[in-house]
Amino acid sequence: MGYTIDAFRPTGVEITANIDDAMRLNLFLRTAFNVLVLIDAFQCADPDELYRRVNAQPWEEMISPDEYLSVVSSVNTPTINDRRFASLKVKDAIVDRVASVHGTRPDSGPLRENFVVQLYWNGTDALIFINTSGRKLADRNYRKMPHKAPMQETLAAGVMTATGYDGTVPLINPMCGSGTLAIEAALIASGRAPGLLRDNFGFMHRKGFDSDAWQSMRRDARKIRNRGIIAPIIASDIDANAVHAARKNAETAGVHHMIRFEVCDFAETPMTPERGIVVINPEYGERMGVIAELEETYGRMGDFFKQRCAGWTGYIFTGNLELSKRVGLRTSRRIEFFNAKIDCRLLKYELYEGTRRKDG
Numbered sequence: 625m626g627y628t629i630d631a632f633r634p635t636g637v638e639i640t641a642n643i644d645d646a647m648r649l650n651l652f653l654r655t656a657f658n659v660l661v662l663i664d665a666f667q668c669a670d671p672d673e674l675y676r677r678v679n680a681q682p683w684e685e686m687i688s689p690d691e692y693l694s695v696v697s698s699v700n701t702p703t704i705n706d707r708r709f710a711s712l713k714v715k716d717a718i719v720d721r722v723a724s725v726h727g728t729r730p731d732s733g734p735l736r737e738n739f740v741v742q743l744y745w746n747g748t749d750a751l752i753f754i755n756t757s758g759r760k761l762a763d764r765n766y767r768k769m770p771h772k773a774p775m776q777e778t779l780a781a782g783v784m785t786a787t788g789y790d791g792t793v794p795l796i797n798p799m800c801g802s803g804t805l806a807i808e809a810a811l812i813a814s815g816r817a818p819g820l821l822r823d824n825f826g827f828m829h830r831k832g833f834d835s836d837a838w839q840s841m842r843r844d845a846r847k848i849r850n851r852g853i854i855a856p857i858i859a860s861d862i863d864a865n866a867v868h869a870a871r872k873n874a875e876t877a878g879v880h881h882m883i884r885f886e887v888c889d890f891a892e893t894p895m896t897p898e899r900g901i902v903v904i905n906p907e908y909g910e911r912m913g914v915i916a917e918l919e920e921t922y923g924r925m926g927d928f929f930k931q932r933c934a935g936w937t938g939y940i941f942t943g944n945l946e947l948s949k950r951v952g953l954r955t956s957r958r959i960e961f962f963n964a965k966i967d968c969r970l971l972k973y974e975l976y977e978g979t980r981r982k983d984g
C-alpha cells in the first residue's frame with residue numbers, strides 16, 4: 625500500500641500514519657488481524673503503576689461517555705497472574721478518567737464491537753493501543769456457515785498470497801470445507817477490498833470519527849475492480865453440507881458467480897484444460913480426523929497429484945508434518961505459517977509430467 629515500514633516485529637509491522645491511514649488499512653489489508661494505534665509505551669512494574677499511566681492519557685478526547693469500551697490484554701509479568709485483572713485496571717483507568725471530565729462513564733464489557741483498547745505487558749514493558757479494527761479483521765462477515773475446522777479468513781488470504789495467486793491461472797480447491805480459500809482467492813482475483821464486506825470497525829466508535837471521509841473511501845474502493853479475465857475457480861468437498869455452506873458463504877461475499885462448486889471425492893475434482901494451481905487444506909488430526917484414515921488420505925493426495933495434476937503446481941496446507949510425509953512427493957518449498965498456536969506448513973509441489981514418488 626506504499627507505506628514505509630519503521631519496524632518489523634514477529635507478528636506485525638510498525639508504520640507512522642494518521643487515522644485516515646488506519647481506516648484505509650482496515651479496508652484493504654487482507655492478511656492482517658488488527659490495525660492498532662499506539663497510545664503509550666512505558667515501563668510498568670505493577671498494576672497500580674499501570675492504572676496511573678493509563679489514567680494520565682486524555683481518554684475524554686477519544687471516547688464519549690455514551691460509548692461501550694472493551695479491553696483486551698496480553699500479559700506476561702510477575703506482578704499479576706490473571707490478565708483479566710490487568711484488563712480491569714486499564715478499564716477502570718479509562719472510565720474514571722472520562723467520568724472525571726464528563727461526570728458519566730462509558731459502559732464496558734467483553735464485546736469487541738465498539739471502542740477496543742489493547743494492552744501488551746511483557747516483563748516491565750507495557751504498550752497501550754486503540755484497536756481500530758475492533759473485532760479481528762479475519763471476521764469478514766461472509767462466513768455465516770462455518771462448517772467443520774474452517775480456516776481463518778486472513779490465514780486463507782495469506783496462503784493464497786503465498787502461492788502467488790492473482791486470478792490469471794485456474795485454481796482448483798479440493799476439500800474446500802466452508803470455502804474460505806476459494807472465496808479469498810475470488811476476492812483477490814477481483815481486486816475487491818475485504819473491508820467492504822463489513823460495516824463495523826473499532827475506529828467508528830472513536831470520538832471525532834469522520835463518517836464522510838470513510839464513506840468516500842468506501843465509494844472509491846468499490847470502483848476498484850480487476851477488469852481482466854479471471855481464470856476458473858473450482859471448489860469441491862465430499863460432504864454435501866460443506867459445499868452447501870461454501871456456496872452460501874460465497875453468495876454472502878458476492879463472489880458465487882466466480883466459483884464452480886462440486887460435491888465429490890477430492891481425487892474426482894474436475895480439472896480445467898489450462899493448468900494452474902491446486903490448493904488443498906486437508907484435516908490434520910488436531911481437531912478432527914483419525915490418524916490412520918488420514919495417513920491413507922495423504923497417500924491418495926500424492927497419487928492424485930501424480931496422476932491427475934501433471935503440469936500443475938500443487939499446494940498442501942497442513943499442521944501435521946508426519947502426515948505430510950505420506951504424500952510421498954518432493955516439496956519444492958515449505959512455507960511456515962501459524963494457525964493459532966499450531967505450527968503449520970504450506971507445502972509446494974512442482975508437478976512435472978512424469979513426477980515420481982520419492983520412494984519409487
Ligand SMILES: C[S@@+](CC[C@H](N)C(=O)[O-])C[C@H]1O[C@@H](n2cnc3c(N)ncnc32)[C@H](O)[C@@H]1O
Nearest residue numbers: 774775799800801802804862863889890905906
Ligand atoms: C480442514 S477441512 C477444510 C477447511 C476449509 N479450508 C475451510 O476453510 O473451511 C477439510 C475438509 O476436507 C473434506 N474431506 C475429507 N475427506 C475428503 C475426501 N476424501 N474428499 C473430499 N473432501 C474430503 C472434509 O469434508 C472437510 O470439509
